[in-house]
Structures are given as structure tokens and as C-alpha cells.
Amino acid sequence: AQTVTQSQPEMSVQEAETVTLSCTYDTSESDYYLFWYKQPPSRQMILVIRQEAYKQQNATENRFSVNFQKAAKSFSLKISDSQLGDAAMYFCAYGDSSYKLIFGSGTRLLVRP
Amino acid sequence: DSGVTQTPKHLITATGQRVTLRCSPRSGDLSVYWYQQSLDQGLQFLIQYYNGEERAKGNILERFSAQQFPDLHSELNLSSLELGDSALYFCASSPLPGQGANIQYFGAGTRLSVL
Numbered sequence: 001a002q003t004v005t006q007s008q009p010e011m012s013v014q015e016a017e018t019v020t021l022s023c024t025y026d027t028s029e030s031d032y033y034l035f036w037y038k039q040p041p042s043r044q045m046i047l048v049i050r051q052e053a054y055k056q057q058n059a060t061e062n063r064f065s066v067n068f069q070k071a072a073k074s075f076s077l078k079i080s081d082s083q084l085g086d087a088a089m090y091f092c093a094y095g096d097s098s099y100k101l102i103f104g105s106g107t108r109l110l111v112r113p
Numbered sequence: 114d115s116g117v118t119q120t121p122k123h124l125i126t127a128t129g130q131r132v133t134l135r136c137s138p139r140s141g142d143l144s145v146y147w148y149q150q151s152l153d154q155g156l157q158f159l160i161q162y163y164n165g166e167e168r169a170k171g172n173i174l175e176r177f178s179a180q181q182f183p184d185l186h187s188e189l190n191l192s193s194l195e196l197g198d199s200a201l202y203f204c205a206s207s208p209l210p211g212q213g214a215n216i217q218y219f220g221a222g223t224r225l226s227v228l
Contacts, residue, residue, distance in 0.1 A: 033215045043201060044115070045219035091156065095215045099144065099207065100169050103156040 002027045004094050006104035013082045014112050020067075021077045021107045023092030032096040034068065034075045039106070040088040048090070051075065079109075087111040116140065119204050119220035127228055131192040134223045138185055138206030144168070145187040146207070146217060147179055151200035162187055194227045201225075 003026045013019035025034070036048040051059045051068050058066050063083075067076045079086055092104040116139035126132055138145050147159040158171035162181035173179075176194075181187045191198060201224050205217040 035216075037219075042221070043224075044221050045203060045205075046115075047216065047218070050216060095217075098169050099215060100146065100158040100161055100171060101148075101205075101217060102158070105155050 002029070002094055002096070002102050004092055004102050004104040006092055006107050008107045009105070010108045010110065012110040012112060013079070015082055015084060017082055018078060018080045019082055019109065021079075021090050021092075021109070023075045023077070023104055025073050025075065025092070025094050027073070027094065027096065029096045032094060034066075035093040035095065035101070036064070036066070036077045037091045037093060037103075038086075038088045039091060040085075045091075049077065082111050084111050084113060115218040115220065117204060117206050117218050117220035119202075119223050121223060122221065123224050123226070125226045125228065126194060128194055128196060130194050130227075131190065132194065132225065134189040134191070134202055134204075134225075136187045136189070136204030136206075136220060138187070138204075139208075139218055142206035142208055142218075143185065144207045145181055145185070146205040147173075147187070147189050148203040148205065149200050150203060150222070151197075154200075156203075159189070191225070196227050199225055199227045 005024045032053045034051045038046045049061045063080045089106045093101045118137040143164045146161045150156045159173040161169040179189045201222045203222045205219045207217045
């Protein structure tokens with residue numbers, strides 16, 4: 001069965017600095033997708049970034065980028081120039097041909113002004 | 114705004130009762146997913162529907178059921194409620210395969226409190 005592990009329950013970053021959130025996963029599938037979702041205090045689940053496993057190039061979305069290491073089954077999220085609005089729970093998620101998403105336990109990101 | 118609408122936002126009920134949660138997917142999306150977010154279990158996939166048909170099942174209790182109607186809205190029915198069913202219930206929808214499939218857009222959730 002597929003699993004997703006986020007080993008950092010909480011991370012803290014100074015405003016304008018860079019922070020990296022870690023995620024590892026386990027699967028025997030070769031075709032899959034990986035996601036980072038943000039959940040602010042409003043509880044809304046917001047898609048931050050998506051990576052297709054067949055693509056070697058790491059995905060980027062403005063200040064958000066990923067480091068996808070397929071062999072190591074690692075998928076970390078880097079947030080550059082952190083802003084107060086980045087404070088939230090961040091969930092790593094795995095999806096494959098079944099289309100359901102399997103989520104990690106989440107990392108709470110605190111941003112210090 | 115993701116375009117996925119969930120009602121009601123909050124629901125307070127008693128043990129043993131039955132409730133219905135409603136979800137309207139984004140315009141044009143045929144797939145609907147239900148997830149449960151609780152403190153002890155985290156975010157868990159419950160069930161998926163595609164164009165009215167059940168497609169995949171996750172850790173959904175037998176007391177829970179869902180359906181997707183011809184207009185593509187979906188309902189999640191929770192019966193014989195227990196205290197442990199208190200959670201945030203999310204609905205998500207996704208586009209057709211080949212059109213950014215596997216991107217799930219989430220509604221704002223329904224917070225269920227069972228007293």
C-alpha cells in the first residue's frame with residue numbers, strides 16, 4: 001500500500017527567508033503524481049504545486065518549488081522569500097491511477113515577522 | 114474560491130442521528146471525492162464517484178454512504194452517528210482525464226460536531 005510520511009510536525013521560518021518541508025513516500029507504481037496542499041486557518045485545502053513522476057524537471061510555481069528525487073522517493077517543498085500569509089499546515093499527497101489522494105500527516109509552518 | 118461548493122458549513126447533531134452533506138463540483142468536473150479530516154486519523158479518502166458511478170472506495174464505514182446524481186452533485190450520508198465521527202468532511206472534484214486529471218480542487222468543507 002502507498003504511504004506518505006512527513007517527519008516534521010512543525011517548522012518555523014523568518015519572514016523573507018527560505019524554508020524546506022520534507023516528504024517521503026512509498027509506492028510500487030511507476031506512474032503517479034505528487035502534490036503539496038496548503039491548509040490555512042480557514043481550513044480550505046489549496047493546491048500549491050504538482051509534480052508528475054515521469055517528469056525529471058522539478059516543478060516551480062512562483063516562490064514555491066519542489067525537489068523531486070524519484071529513486072529516493074523524496075518530494076520536498078521549498079518556499080522562498082517567506083511571507084506571513086504562508087503560515088499554514090502543509091500536506092504532501094500522493095495520487096496514482098486510482099485518482100484518490102493519500103495524504104501525509106502535515107507540517108505546520110510558522111512564519112516569524 | 115475553488116469552485117467546489119459544500120453545504121452546510123457547520124453541522125451540530127446528536128449521537129445516533131443521521132445527516133446529509135452536499136457537494137456541488139466545479140463546472141464540467143465529472144469526478145467527486147469525499148475525504149474525512151479528523152485529529153486522530155488525519156486526512157483520509159472515503160469514496161470517489163465518476164459521472165454517477167462509484168469508482169473507488171477507501172476507509173468508509175458501513176454507516177456512511179454516498180451517491181452522485183445526474184446533475185453531478187454528490188451527497189454523503191452519515192447515519193447512527195458516534196462521537197468519533199466528529200470531523201471536517203471535504204469534497205473535491207477533478208477534471209476529465211487528459212485535462213489536468215489528478216488535480217483535485219477542494220471545497221471549504223463541512224464541520225460535523227456530534228454531541
